[in-house]
Amino acid sequence: MTPDLRGFQIDADTGDIGGHDPVSAVLDALGQVFGVVTEPGAPGSGARQHTWLDTFDWRLNRAGLILEYEHKNRGGLLLLSKDNTPWAEQPVTSFRPTRPRLAADLPAGPVRDQILKLASPRALLPMATASGSVSVTRLLNADGKTVARLLVDRSTVTRADQVVPLPPRLTIAEVRGYPGQARRAARLLAGIPGVAPARQTGFLDALHALGRHPNDYSNGVPTEITARMPASVAVATLLLGLLDTLEQNVDGTLRDIDTEFLHDLRVSVRRTRSAIKLLGDVLPDTGQYAAEFKWLGDMTTPIRDLDVHLLGFDAMAAQLVAAAPADLEPFRAFLARRRVREFRRLAAVLRSARFRALTDHWRKTLTEVRDAGRPRKGPTADELAVSRTGRMFRRVAAQGGAITAASAPESLHDLRKRCKELRYVLEFFAPLHDPVAYRKVVGDLKQLQDCLGEFQDSEVQRHEIGALADAMLAERAAPAATLLAMGEIAANLALSQAEARADFAERFARFGGPAGQQRVRTLLSRPVQ
């Protein structure tokens, strides 16, 4: 079988073929069959620089996409491939790939169209940059005619001021009308010692040289616990993972790269607080940490609330019937001004000695527990999982079952908190559960949480709009048309809340009714891993 013309590389460990430059050895081997003429200045040759872009949480990579910026003499080119096949390309000018930018801020074009929904609201960051040069060698037949070309790409990446060479990549380019000759050249290449079909893309070569791998960040719950682990070690491991996630998001939050850094940071804080509350009894005294993480969570709330308003602003404006979207613009400007102020406060918190002390001491405490090994007594991780998940489910079932049409909104808000805690407990111990049973329970719970979230968020946002309107009036920044438009938004939110309330009974019955209870029993009775 003829190998893929595009996919060869010279292995780094066998690259030094017989003490010579490995590419010379390749040219010598091809020279046995073809005339070989290196062609300086040929199209496709010369210096080249590639930067691969993705969001911090690898959204493109997870969707099988690779986005690459190829630097050109004038401007550059954005290239998008899907499952390693070119999919879209877009010339861009004045594009600095090292500067993070939101997908929405890309110039209009086919690449932007393909990734906008997937990447938003995240920014595209440079994940790796490879620089080097491509040389083109013509392979000639007996008439001196070019029948194929060999392209050799030699690139490097820079890691901590060290230049790291990537394995040279070899490509045979077919000349139209001479496919057989290109295949012949590829077969010759495949037979040269030290030359192997490329095992991975240039992007992965570059990432590995940088000591990274794709998906090296996820905002999910860390999954490094096992069933037979002592519960204290499992909980400490889990919390250390959450602390890693929290700390990974500090820099992006402080640089205000996109709103999701703060969001992920807040989720880590919330999960940490829930884990301390629900599982912290297996750890040494965590009381002071619970208070400190509450402080941290509270400090991040005002700016996140503003982000939520701003992220949903256009969708909110599009719902207006009586007012015009433009009427809301003073509100947007007000939110943006407030955000600047709140951001300064948040930055001061994240740079404070108190924050550093919290994370440092917390890490030290957890590391000691994790490394102490098995305590003399106490449950294992699976025992803790079964007891706490069962307890949380019973609590949700009891509270939800007591809610009637006449119940106060607070009872639904309270149930939402319990549901969140149950969800976190399920997620913490997810690696220990049967995946099918787990997905069924979480699926039902998620439906219920969406309904409760809609109910509470609509109410909170409505109250916030009222408070923001007061603040705008106080600052004399509220034209009448804007206040009327905000009133209409508040009315829409009240409608959404009423719809969510109407849906509640059915959603809860599915989760907390007999069938839902059976699903939870199945989950907790199946042997955990």
Add this chain to the structure above:
Amino acid sequence: MRIFATYNIKGGVGKTTAAVNLAYLSAADGYRTLLWDLDPQGAASFLFRIKPRVKGGGKALIRGTKALDEAIKGTDFDHLDLLPADFTYRNMDLILGDKDRKATRQIAQLLRPLAGEYDHVFLDCPPSISLVSENVMHAADVLLVPLIPTTLSVRTLDQLTEFVAGFDGKQPQIRAFFSMVDRRKRLHQETTEKLLAERSGVAATPIPALSLIERMSVERAPVAAFAPRSQAARAFSALWAELSVDKDRPDDSAAAPESSLSR
């Protein structure tokens, strides 16, 4: 897609050297260019080091059993492809005459599917008046007529102009240019000056008779490729520039160069 054809009823007047060099310059400007070597002698194919052979011969191409694009070969130059000659082209008149309907429009029809792939097509036509040349005239947007500046050549141009004027429908634009000009010959000088003064449609740039142009058959490449600063290369460049600024091109919008990227 804009189709140029080099044509003259006489042989040895510089048709092939013009087709090869102008096609090369078109490609160098970034236009996706195809040169079809219709001459069974295969001189243009030889100059690009491509074997003058088409699987199935001219019959397969004309009858459509082999698609034109399957026979196309890449040259050594970016953006420039060649449809090679084949010795069976010597019977092209018989093949074209096989179908009685629209016998003179078959080459135009064959080229139509290539419109999305190429910006410029050059047809290097064998000498003589035949069904092949009539097909070429119907297919071409521009007939490039090399003229050796003699009285007889002028007469040939007149005959050609009259012949094309008799076409129904689309008529190609005729652009004559002086070829193999020897400045030392008084007749060449006088004929050149006279024709330029009296006729429109004659390019002002002459292609001189130079040994370097003959050397193309040794180098097997366009002059601009192996002697880019030579007088010969400069003359072809000036002629191409003159042809490129024609204002009355029928499909200017389709002639813009496109990206060479094949991703």
